[in-house]
Amino acid sequence: MKKLLLIILIFVFQISFAQNEDLFNRLNAIHNNGTTFYNVDGIDFTSQTISSEFNDKNLKKTYRKNKINKNILIETDKQLSYENYKVVKREELDNGLVSVSVNYFVKNKDNRISIFWFGYYYKNSPEFERKMIELILSDEIPKSCFSNLKTDKINFAGRKIELGGSCNWMNINNIQCPYYGQMNWSVHKTKQSSDLSIENQLKATKIKNGGKVILEEEVEILFEGIETKAKKVLYDFTGVKSLLTSMSGGKNLTIYYVSEKIRDNYVSCVLSFWNNDNINPSGLPPLLEEVMSIGGK
Missing domain, CATH: 3.40.1000 (Protein Transport Mog1p; Chain A)
Known part of the structure; x- marks a missing residue:
């Protein structure tokens, strides 16, 4: 039974590794002034960590800096393994185009606030957002995904x-x-x-x-x-x-x-x-x- 369980775990790990490797082949990122910019599958997103501890007082300050007022609905993604707060904004543009902006404010392993932003048209993907937040906070994005700020x-x-x-x-x-x-x-x-x-x-x-x-x-x-x-x-x-x-x-x-x-x-x-x-x-x-x-x- 233990041997079968081990075989299943190895199989699951191999599938997960292959999926991540495929994702990393498409992902590109750049570090710039404390913010990391990413793009894959037509989705732009960013991450940054600030020095403030993850508490109500500091979160309120962070919301204001990110232009999130008290009238905006602040949710929690319970499927994300990190404590977090989430804000989704939708803006209807001309030609039926809808702009979707998603912010996460996450408690990282050092009890600091990590901020994530995802930009889409029409609808967002919570599954994609969770996956990227987990990979970034676990420091699992390979160096090969990062480009230099220099453009030579x-x-x-x-x-x-x-x-x-x-x-x-x-x-x-x-x-x-x-x-x-x-x-x-x-x-x-x-x-x-x-x-x-x-x-x-x-x-x-x-x-x-x-x-x-x-x-x-x-x-x-x-x-x-x-x-x-x-x-x-x-x-x-x-x-x-x-x-x-x-x-x-x-x-x-x-x-x-x-x-x-x-x-x-x-x-x-x-x-x-x-x-x-x-x-x-x-x-x-x-x-x-x-x-x-x-x-x-």
Whole structure:
């Protein structure tokens, strides 16, 4: 009986290890000023630990700093193995898009407050949140998942790309090179997840940036050596005053939205450039040329 139990435990451990290894192959993270930023399967999330002890007085202060007022419902996730408080915020945007933000305030093993934030569209996943909180607080995220703040070399969905030091991280898996273009991406387990991420980003771009769509079409491209199709959208910002235009100085923004299987995983990627960027004869700026070309082989 003991031998059978041992065999079952080993089998369960092997399944759990394989599942985690698959997750870690898709996960990317960056440490920055006390906060760690993560992205996997189209989900952005963060973690940080503050020096305050986990008690009512300090929690109230932490809520205020995180813009959580007393009228917001504060829940407890009883399935999480750490003492915690949880806040879920939903915001209905245009085009039927719903933004979901989830905060956890967790008592870690040192009796300090660990804060987690998860961002989604439409609905959140408590199972995913519990899993990531457990892995992070148990310090089980491999070092191989972490990228350097320096941008001379980046990990693009499993391939190292040398960019030099002139580019900047705008967010996790979001790189911008002045006058050379910008791209953000996520690595997914399924095609459905990748396609949905692209669809949501397209809707969000139309809502948030204030530009006018003057062209929207499907085009053939070569993405990481794979022939596929992308949604190409051209936005006109003439006469629009925004942070985007003030930073770039451009009037027209071209964006390609791509979802494709790359290196055993699915990748959602949004690639963009302004009309005043350094555009090569290929029709693309240098950063975009690193991962795509227009037309087939």
